[in-house]
Amino acid sequence: MKRIRQEVNDLINRGLDAHVRLAVTGLSRAGKTAFITSLVNQLLHTSTHDNLPLLAAARDKRIIGAKRVPQTNLMVPRFGYDEAMAQLQSMPPEWPVPTRDVSEIRLAIKYKTKKRTKKLLSSTSTLYLDIIDYPGEWLLDLPMLELDFAAWSAQQFNAMHGIRAELAKPWLEELDKLDLNEEANEKTLAHIASLYTDYLHKCKESGLHWVQPGRFVLPGELEGAPVLQFFPCRNIEAATKAGKHSVLSLLKKRYEEYQNKVIKAFYKHHFSTFDRQIVLVDCLSPLNDGHESFMDMRSALEQIMHSFRYGRNGLLKRIFSPKIDKVLFAATKADHITPDQYGNLVSLLQQMIHPAWQSAAYENIEMSCISMASVRATKSGHIDTSEGRVPAIQGLTEAGESLTLYPGEVPNKLPNPDFWQKSRFDFTSFRPASMNHDEPCQHIRVDKALDTLIGDKLQ
Ligand SMILES: Nc1nc2c(ncn2[C@@H]2O[C@H](COP(=O)(O)OP(=O)(O)OP(=O)(O)O)[C@@H](O)[C@H]2O)c(=O)[nH]1
Ligand SMILES: [Mg+2]
Known part of the structure; x- marks a missing residue:
């Protein structure tokens, strides 16, 4: 009963513009956990500190205070804010540990209203802000919905050159021993699938980001499930004797199950509930790693952008009606470069996402780019x-x-x-700066990000 009441309240709040679901994503190590931790930390301190001058509501002293409240979506794990803060505040300070799954945290922000319509109701309002952390790798899978197993396999093999071809060898050796016509043996398939997953992990370790299926490297709760036990195959057209119980037929079935139960389910149950999205991009590591890594990051971003292309008959429109109307791209870890380079970092990011940008603008999604450091080191x-x-x-x-x-x-x-x-870009990892327990952490333009993402909801 209590839960239903809360859900009804949520619906009313959404109608009154008093509830926003802000999704935070980015490829692994892009800086999602650091960003959410800093964002929550900044908002919790803003009534007592002038820490967010670029957020208009804070600058105008209209934010009365923010506090954490229990999330209403009970099916999603809680974002580990206290754990991350404890690490940043330890002696010596440490970065929060990597995360693997979707998680969520809710803030209630009390502010003085500016809008006359809202003022008629009361001079103060509360904005409920849900912040959701999810791996950007999950967005890499969307284009798979438009490919059948054979087409997807062909695409994977086309992309297998350079470092990839080298890393794929142990998996390919086993794959080539497999007869697609043969009756499927679960154990053999699980083994080859684990070699394929190892290959994807090795791609990531070598600085390559475009890995499909994205869930294989970040399985979350699906770790070890058979729906994650398939892999692309070559010479599919030659497998003319593949019957109902053959290797080929089982792999196809798992691929289709993955499309429906994993990819579509994520878009239906999570993505469709997001109002605003920030995509974090670490442009500096691929600059450090070299050309192949850089170009690979660019193509991964291009794939990610598909999720914000809602065309009238678009793929996503067929699954649900998307709501995201603002997407902010942020080049993270800007404290690794000198301020005179911030402008260059933003234009580099803009160039990386340029082609997809144009079509999104056409769909009436507001897009922008900034550079930012969530936790200054x-x-x-x-x-x-x-x-x-x-x-x-x-x-x-x-x-x-x-x-x-x-x-x-x-x-x-x-x-x-x-x-x-x-010129080799010299990018060294720094330890987070030590901080006082009663002070907000130091940042660069987290306030600008907030103003872009939720500034209009704090009017
Ligand atoms: N100097 C600096 N380094 C940062 C900043 N944000 C993140 N980092 C570095 O980037 C690493 C990854 O940051 P996380 O916030 O854990 O990234 P994530 O996207 O949550 O990573 P996963 O959970 O593994 O997907 C950190 O361990 C830091 O080394 C920042 O604002 N400044
Ligand atoms: Mg994380």
């Missing part, structure tokens, strides 16, 4: 060299040594392969 300043004053950043390395450096120029356009020959 460095200070910026200048150093005097024989060539004059140069900008620099300073912080403690993960090993605890003080380091001052100019990490290099960020290209403002998609770099050519010779960029990696000429």
Whole structure:
């Protein structure tokens, strides 16, 4: 009864513009946990600190306070805010541990209303903000809905060159021993599927991001389930004797099950409930890793963008009616570069998502790009060299040594392969800065992100 009442209240709040579901995604290690932790931390402190000057409602002192309230969606795990804060506040400070699944946290933000219509009801309002963390890898699967098993297999094999071909060898060796016409043996298939999953993991470890199916590397609650035990095959057209119980038929069945029960289910049960989306992108690691990694990140982003293309007869429109009307792309970890490079980082990100951007604008989704650091690990300043004053950043390395450096120029356009020959971008991991327990953590433009994403809901 209590739950139904809460759900009814949620519906009313949504109608009154008083409830927003903000989804946070990005490929693994993009900075999702750090961002949500910082965002919650900033909002909890904003009534007592001037920590969010770029969020208009905070700057105008209209935010009365924010507090955490229990989430209403009981089917999704809680976002580990306390655990992440404990790590950031430990001595020495540590980064929060990697996360693997979807999770959620709810804030109630009390603010003074500006809008006259709302003022008629009361001079203060409450915005319920649900923040949902989910792996960007899950969005890589959407295009699979338009491909049958044979077409998907062909696409996977077409992409298997360069580092991928090398990494795929152990799996391919076993795959080539398999006869698709043969009667399916669960154990053999599970074994080959695990080699395929290893291959996808190795791609990620080598700095490649486009991995399909995305759930194989981040299975969440589906770990070990047979629906994740399939793999692409070659020479499918030659398997003319494949009967009902054959290897080919079982793989096809699992692929279709994956399309329906995993991909579509995610879009129906989670994605369809999101109002706003922030996509976090770590552009700096692929700049460090080299050309192949960079181009791969770009194609992964292109795949991710499909989820925001709602065309009239689009794939997503057929499953549900999408609601997301604002998408913000944020280049994370900007405290790794000097402030004079922020502009370049934003234009690089814009270039990476440019083609898909245009079609989304057409669909009336508002899109924008910023650079941001959720949890600052460095200070910026200048150093005097024989060539004059140069900008620099300073912080403690993960090993605890003080380091001052100019990490290099960020290209403002998609770099050519010779960029990696000429200048190597020097990207070092820093330890988060130590913080006082009663102070909000230091950030760069988390307030700008908030203003773009929910500023209009705090009017
Ligand atoms: N300097 C700096 N590093 C950051 C920042 N945000 C994230 N990082 C680094 O990036 C790593 C990954 O950040 P997470 O927030 O755990 O990323 P995630 O997207 O949640 O990663 P998964 O849970 O593994 O998918 C951290 O361990 C830090 O090393 C930031 O604002 N500044
Ligand atoms: Mg995480």
